[in-house]
Amino acid sequence: MSVAEPRKIILFRHAKADWPQVTDHERPLAERGRMDSAVAGRKLADSGIPFDLALCSTAIRTRETWKLAVHELPHRPKTVYEERIYEASPGELIAVLNEVPDDAQNVVLIGHNPGVHGLAGILAGTDEDDSRDRMNLRGFPAAAFAVLTFTGSWKAVEPGVGTLVDYWEPED
Template sequence: MTAGGAAATGGTASDGPPRRLVVLRHAKSAWPHGVPDHERPLGPRGLRDAPAAGRALAEAGCRPDLALCSTAVRARDTWALAGARWDPPPRAIFDARLYGADAPELLDVVRETPDEVGTLLLVGHNPGLEELVLHLAGAGLGDALDQVRLKFPTSAIAVLTWHGPHWRALTPGAALLTSMTVPRGA
């Protein structure tokens, strides 16, 4: 997926195998009265957009080796609907640290990823996800960086590539933002 939606590859020059970090903001949530923020479910648009995000990921060949997902209901439901695109769905770890995390906190979690993971999917929340993408992207293809700077809406997907011996070597500015897309369901 590029900013226009086609497949793209890329990365920064450094030692190690190619790695890909796919960042997915949860789909649009509902705001039911009296429900704590962490427990908010997906709204009608989110229920349409989350499967569309899974389709977009599958069509772009972005099957994750591992998904790290916030424990918030809207993030877990987004992953359940998006991950159902694959049979079986990729392995997921639900991590409470992703809820409300800022870019440095998110990067700390990403750096704990096992070395055998080539493609990592991170499902979480803004503003942390947007900040993380901008923090890691040293460059971008097309207008992908401008799109993220403008807005990283619900169901947005950013794909960052880089080369490194292990995830703990990922540093600010080391990745190439190869795409940013916002899939919408019918």
């Protein structure tokens, strides 16, 4: 794959989590989160994006979100569970993306707010429709995802490099 070909970054926030008496990292999905994860997976499948790699936080709620969403995809990408995604800032998430091998064209990152929402806004230099307004209207709720495109090496991912081409969130 040439670095001149457009790449896609899908920033996917974990679905709604429950609040049992466990540490934040160990919080599981709520029933609503389990349903929304499957719906988000179908929406990702409908996008037709062939994912080469999934980078997922090690938190229980992100792992459960991805497990339910990936089941809906026609092709299961390689998944890497990355501790650095948990509670990461946008800059820390960029550092993770900078390590993606250039043979991966399309990457989905399953993480947490405020990092995922912040990263979507920072990477999106321009947008082609009302995606940015929709993304910012409700603050990137649970199970939402943003699709950004860029051209170049993963090492070149930096603020303003991308174009926000789609945004989806589950219905209330």
